[in-house]
Amino acid sequence: MATSADHASFLPPVLTFLSAAVIGVPIFRLLGQSAVLGYLVAGVVIGPSGLSLITEPETARSVSELGVVLLLFIVGLELEISRLISLRRDILGLGTLQLGLCALALGGLGLLAGLKPGAATVIGIALALSATAVALQLLEERRDLAAPYGQRAFAVLLFQDLSIVGILALLPLIAQTGTGAGEAWLGEALQSAGLAVAAVLGVVLVGRYGLNPFFRMLAASGAREVMTAAALLVVLGTALIMEEVGLSMAMGAFLAGLLLAESNFRHQLEADIEPFRGMLLGLFFMSVGMSIDLALVGQHWVGLFLATATSILVKVALVAALFRLFGSSWLDGLRGAAVLAPAGEFAFVLLPVGQELGLIDREAGRLAIAIAAVTMLLGPLGAKALDTVLARRAAAPLEPAFDVVENAEARVLVVGFGRFGHILNQVLLAQGLSVTVIDKDVEQIRSAARFGFRVYYGDGTRLDVLRAAGAGRAEVICICIDDQEATLKVVDLVHAEFPTTRTYVRVFDRVQAIEAMNRDVDYQVRETFESALAFGRATLEALGIGPGEAARVVDDVRKRDLARLVLQQAGDPLDRTDPLRSFLRIKPEPLTAPLRSSRALNAETEDIIARERAGAKEQARLKEPALAEADEGDETPDA
Structure with a gap:
């Protein structure tokens, strides 16, 4: 029967190899030498000689x-x-x-x-x-x-x-x-x-x-x-x-x-x-x-x-x-x-x-x-x-003549190939750009194959996958996944490991938009924001409002929304020490003062509106003056 000593017998050599690598390689790297030399010398030291x-x-x-x-x-x-x-x-x-x-x-x-x-x-x-x-x-x-x-x-x-x-x-x-054994050799060969x-x-x-x-x-x-x-x-x-x-x-x-x-x-x-x-x-x-x-x-x-x-x-x-x-x-x-x-x-x-x-x-x-x-x-x-x-x-230090990239023109790495990522890729490829896309959904990969996109299976929240896909050499990384936590995790990984790469992020809602802004992303857009504005403009035009006026109204709403977003970020609305305060301050609110109060059409709705009004009073009490001014539309900072 195997004893505990038999089970542990492989540990001393394993620990010896690991210790030699951990000690030897960093020393030689600090001396400016190759890691290969560190391994070789470590082998000489621990070996029979x-x-x-x-x-x-x-x-x-x-x-x-x-x-x-x-x-x-x-x-x-x-x-x-x-x-x-x-x-x-x-x-x-x-x-x-x-x-x-x-x-x-x-x-x-x-x-x-x-x-x-x-x-x-x-x-x-x-x-x-x-x-x-x-x-x-x-x-x-x-x-x-x-x-x-x-x-x-x-x-x-x-x-x-x-x-x-x-x-x-x-x-x-x-x-x-x-x-005289040549013929036998020839047959065997x-x-x-x-x-x-x-x-x-x-x-x-x-x-x-x-x-x-x-x-x-x-x-x-x-x-x-x-x-x-x-x-x-x-x-x-x-x-x-x-x-x-x-x-x-x-x-x-x-x-x-x-x-x-x-x-x-x-x-x-x-x-x-x-x-x-x-x-x-x-x-x-x-x-x-x-x-x-x-x-x-x-x-x-x-x-x-x-x-x-x-x-x-x-x-x-x-x-x-x-x-x-x-x-x-x-x-x-x-x-x-x-x-x-x-x-x-x-x-x-x-x-x-x-x-x-x-x-x-x-x-x-x-x-x-x-x-x-x-x-x-x-x-x-x-x-x-x-x-x-x-x-x-040389006049300057030697630089690598080439980066190890799968395609020298792959300037954009897109993480996620869902509905949003698909449309983004249509725009990039229409311009003739070569794009690398990674996604962990097999069905999305199968769909992408019909469009001729370069899509690879992989989890974008893993640093090794990002590195293997060329994140360190891409000019822009577009993060288009619909998992809110995963999106922010990818942003953190990219900023920590590839600080010179720009990050363009699709976010879910206003809360996540502020989270992304706090992480200093280069660009963020809420997944339904621009499409809703376009929808609203089309609705205005359908009601007889001229295209110019409809475009002006939509542009004004966009600027007001951005101003409020900036003020909410500056006021640190995502204060983790007070969950109630965070919840109350990031809620949908009108950018333009309503002409009249809401009216309920049945008893159930009346109850809901009554509770909402009570919550609104509490929210107004907690608001900072700058945010209250923005809500009333008195002043809109230059976006």
Whole structure:
């Protein structure tokens, strides 16, 4: 029977990882360094070569690789298929040249250092690959993933992920060179490639025709935790399928994200996955840090330093030249090369396989793994140093060349796609503006699809959903939901997290209008106010009053109403310490003095009017002089 100690046995390592992250990352961020470097150093400190708080880093890495998987899923969500097609030249051309030339150069240096041809080939390929997690994290921190050089760097990383199945199939052939086993290898390679292609096609078909109805059904159930579970199921399930057919798990997750990039649920999925992605990715970086053998580094520090520096410099030089060849400026080429310089996480897969096949001896394998880990440790430092140097040489500090936005023209974010939001979008789209809309009602999303609006499933009261939908980059956020509490919550979130973004708010009534004004919204309108004024103007015209006079009367009512609203706000009518006072002072009152008193047509109505008059007397007693003057229409402040 399991004891309480057995149940608690997983807590010490979990607390160790959390403590290392909480202490290490803020320190390095305060020093102006990347969070990646903080995670890596934290891993070194708690690992076997440091304080030995964690003695088996391999166990942590098997779990932490899920962080890379979720990272690629989110990248896939942000990359539409049309954009992926537009990158085909960089993926196939630049990616092939980068991997081929870097592997040849680094393998050739290995031959000069005395390695056997097989070992030099495997080590050259392993070091030519780049760290997807490190590169994407650096681009994300720079907010340059959508910049031209960021897109080229991503294309290279994508090609490397695609090439893994071919590289793993190539290693046995290298090991069997001269044994006459080429034909057997060719058959196995063709079988593996066919299985991989079939799996990819199967995932594409299921994703294309099954995922949207699946998530629509779950969203209609109203169980948000099930949506999170379903998102994880899709990501991890696709990753497992791809791993089983020889592709990488990261490639499978990227494919799942790509299939959902056009989905109405993409922002909600991104918000649900983001917390898991961040924690597991940090764990991955710490596991890499734990794999660095400080004793081995100390024993061979001169050779390791020279090999690491040479590997980074060779990759930077070749990648920068290739970026320039494909149209980037030298500045962008250097920045792209800096993020691609560290060896990739696949080095920790290829090098052990090379050892098992007898291509690399144990000592050379340990040194190669150490070089790969140290490049991942020094890579973020080099990228930060390059940014610093370039910033000092420039006339002004470097700014991100591009924001990571799904559409550079999405200047407006509309929260809520009900009756009000629908009409608002008609106006915005009539002007040719691109608008992002989020709503948590599946029926509203289905209706919007018929109009061609860009509407996504998500809860606008969640900060992560707002951020994922681009709230930080929108010029105006229009809040058009009919839930009064939710409306004010969204206003508070936007003002706290995105202070430079303007807020335009649809409010329910006079009380909520004052609440919105107290929060300094840029514009607010009561949902029925303008339509009622238009209705009243039409009624006046129907009674024979000229259009000009009717328009003047309506404009006068609008000004009087605004004046009263301003006075009520200034008088703090929403005093929470006196609910009765608040209730009495915010009630519908005539803006123009009535010509006669109200008359009841039956006994029931007489009772109601009598109670109303008694309440009105109490209200008049509580009124401030300024508000009383406005009610009598004696003076109307300039609106």
